[in-house]
Amino acid sequence: MSQTQNQATVDPITLEIIQSSLQSISDEMFAAFRKTAMSAIIYEVLDMGTAITDASGNLASSGAGIPAFVGVLDKAVQRVLELHERDEITPGDIFATNDPYYGGVTHLNDVVLVMPVFAGERIIAWTANIAHWNDIGGMVPGSISNEATEIFQEGLRLPAVKIFDRHQPIRSVLEIMKANSRLPDFLQGDMWAGVAAVRVGERRILELIDKYSAETFSTALESFMNYGEQVARQALRELPQGLFELEEEQDSGATYKVTVEISNEEFIVDLSDNPDQDAGPNNASRDGTMVAAQMIFMNITGAHESANAGHFRPLRLLTRPGSVFDPRPPAAFGTYYEVEIRIYDLIWRCLAPHFEKLPAGSFASICGTFIGGRHPDTGRHFTIVEPEIGGWGGSVTHDGNCAIFSGFHGDTFNCPAEVAEARYGLYVEQLALGEESGGEGEHRGGKGIVLDYRVRADGCFFTCAYTRNKHKPWALHGGREGSPNYVEVIRRDGHIEQYAVVTALEVNEGDIIRVHTGTGGGYGDPRRRPRDLVREDLRNGYITAEIARTVYELAP
């Protein structure tokens, strides 16, 4: 049997094999990237993603990593295509964007690299990756400041520009990038890791095309997206239909509103009626808002295998230009992630009372934590940039997970204390489950953490921006709400300060930065929790005797 079938008659097995190859290529790109990255936030926290799109930038497959990056890369490719004439794109080129006004979606620290794959003269696909680069310039080390009011203060903008031309780095551009970073070696190492990843992807796709022909490859992509759409539509038909609404006050005092309209045909998320764009960095681009909507849509209608452009076809998003979810230049985006996770949590909360698939609220903050200064042993500068783990809400079937990354993260790993002590020159005095009450329920919320960093050198800085601080993780069906996210700074003299948002706070030798993340919300009336489970919780110290008696009403 020869491989000369035309487009109309490609057999389903060949299509399936090409589709599964796409997944393995995305995974291979991910592996290559992770192994070679210079920054812990990439190789250990896995704040990164890889993807393949079709010729016009429709998402075909994505590698492991974090769900919040799955829907980002297609938007970058689409923007590169918009901004370039077709004859400006040649084999071996690599484009970079980090700017939400130029397809960068998130914030300037997240740099996207995309590479066209050519079948002869024709673009047949794109390979892409995104990763958090430690320092891209801007007004503070680590580039993210709660004080920024314009994107110009947040670092170097790469507006979907070419950085490699026909396989060769464009030296002048690279020099500009390096000169704009406080950590040029990291920047260079992370960039080359990203380059290696898109190139591996390009090579593998070329091999596939060589074997099966460009036409068959394109057919496979198209049928794969149709499959994604089928999965989504079938799931959509099984959802409760109607109009769902929610208003929620935020820690900042602003009120966010969402309407979700679900029919057999569409899943419409309407965020038009929301506040004007933020004067600070608390904005999410429209693309970023879309990613939040796509994530919750995936949570209730799909699984990883079908996360492609087809799956998202039934989803529609309405925003208002000039609003916090669709801001105009020069709005800043540094802490976009707290805005995006608020949208995500808002839609989740709006639907949860009606959808068994959705658990009660979680700690639902990235809890982005930044600590930097001079390493007392090596004298070199160090920066911690890390999200924190916290408690998830109870669900219809289970207690919430303890100490796990937010819904934005996925196969993300926290930093071991032993590694952190060597790398950052801090002491990690404890990493334990939180002791605060909250989250009681028939299925209780999972515990957050208490994490102590003891500073070993004078003149270090600490920055954070946590949400779910004033307004705690929400409960469902009679459960109790969870506990808040916050940080205590315990000075050497014993004085304690408390923060949810702070920028470049000076911390010195002997000070302790104590991170508290929230317990998730409870699900169902605590009095309905089986008594043996309450006694077990008590024995394990997940609850106190007081809570057992007063909230669970456990007889002595």
Added chain:
Amino acid sequence: MTKMNNEQVAASAATIRAATDVGGTFTDLVYFVTDHSTGEQRVVTAKANTTPPDFERGVLEVLMRSGIRIGEINSLAHGTTVVINAIAERKGVLTGLITTRGFRDSLEIARGNRPDFFNLHYVKPEPFVPRYLRREVEGRLAQDGSERWPLQLDELPAIIDDFRHEGVQAIAICLLHSYANPAHERAVLEHVRNLWPEVSVVASHQITREWREYERTSTAVLSAYVQPIAERYLTRLSGGMRERGFGGQLYIVQSNCGVDSVEKTSEVPITMVESGPASGFWGAAELGRLIGESNVLALDIGGTTAKCSLIEGGQVKITSDYWIERSRLSAGYPILVPVVDLVEIGQGGGSIAWVDDFGKLHVGPQSAGALPGPAAYGRGGTAATTTDANLALGRIDRDYFCGGEIEADMDSVERALGPIAGRLGLDITEAARGIVRIANNNMVNALKLVSLNRGYDPRDFTLVAFGGGGGMHAAALAAELGMRKVVIPRAAEVFSAWGMLMSDLRRDYFITRLVSLAPDQGAAIRALLREAVDGALTQFSDEGIEPERISFRQYGRLRYENQEHSVEVPIPDGQLHAVAIKDLIDSFHQAYEREYTYRLDAPVEFVGLHVVASAEVGKLEPTRLAVTGRSLEDTRRPNRLVDYATEGIHEAAIYTGELLEPGMSFPGPAVVETKGTTVVVHPGNELTVDDYGNLHITLS
């Protein structure tokens, strides 16, 4: 008396090396009898049911059943799933944990990751020690091993009392930075032993000297969890063997594909966690040495899973980055023990084909197992398996199914394939081809994971395929990966056992220690090496193995400063002068560039050692196969039509594998059939038989 003498004569005239492997369903025995007068080697196999939870009964049973005289066995290598079973079925003992103050929850917190990331109902793997049995002691080391504040043992008696009271049977100890300095752990260990001499106890540094507290804690806990069970098992096994007259050497197969003594294994039984699966890969490396193939992709296809591993320069890759129950759906549990770097997928002869709601065909990971087995067994299996598809396509001879032991129920095969064909809108033959192609593709993806994903080009390797299903798929997989050569070992279905009998006594030591690579740091690295080598020498000499029998290989684990993943490069013998340090760095740059396609102009740092110590303990001597001058024609059976899936239907020559002799060769399309395997030779392939009876297939 006379009889005894005869036995002694028989024993001295031949060497018998045996291997037993306890699998999920069957306990297998293979032994090789080497006749000293003729040099001939016979292979004998036997099977008995696996007998959980007292696995040793099955082992003793298969030995009795085989007719072998236990007293005549010179050495027995034993592979067992007792450890992995105890963990998988949660049948270990109630375990208590002692950690550094502030870190008892490390085991439950784990790393916070959620691989199935769109699933909001993801459930984190449950810790093996509940929180009320996780206790803390005061005292703290820094990352360089220095003491920040002293260890306090005054709370230990109360903790031990509690543990007794709660019915704890094993205790794990893991303290912060014990990889750098085990002093505090040793003190706690000693104190526990004094307070409670009967309890089973293990400290993390006894198993691993690598950093990352969660991983080390998990390792210590899982080791403690299975320790009493494994110890009991090994004691009963060796006792039972001795009672039956066994006087030879008993070796336990380790996860690093070496073997080790019963005593040593009993101390840290968690090293048996991948006992068995590893052996085939060692066998592949040994076979490669024998036939001059030092770069091998090794593939083991069984009934329910396929496993693969990459061998470079004759060396099996051993890592300590090993996790159980880890998948796209679960974070799993880490065990920092040296394990063959292998990828395993749910893909074997018994894998079930199915069509999802959206008309996509899948094969596996569910398997029909031994019962009911593939539809063709005629034992009530209604699901179509890869084996059924291979039968339908004439790749497996329906008249010589399972070596003629089972009559293939072709009606059941058709009934099973029918619904799949219907759902796909294909005819039965096309559906069967589809199943074979999908199964092949799944295995190709696994082979890519161990090669391409780690920076190796499969085209630079020879595919060595074994296990019952290896020969069936190997040529097609090699073609898919652009590989030019496939080797199917003689007696491929028991090749893992052969690997066990080729193993050395081998131990892998991984040590984390950050050392700068400044020109004057050679002495520090040399001292660290000395420490590792001395430790190994002491261990071996405790077991009566003389230093001159031990050979060492030593690797530095280097990386660019601030990177995480290190690359192993060999450390040369002798003094590490400035020049040698520079050479070490150069070889790192080279190895790094080969693996990742670029190098950096950045400082390089040394993060630790990997030292391999091995001693030969009397291997099987491979023997050449006799040539009787039989003609190729005499090995043939009637031709039949074979469907080669993408290559269409061809009339294939059929050969009886047992009759093939060194020097014979023939082109595909052909099929070689033995009692235990079927080797499919595709059109354009050329097969030759080497001196040892291995089949070499060259792809065009």
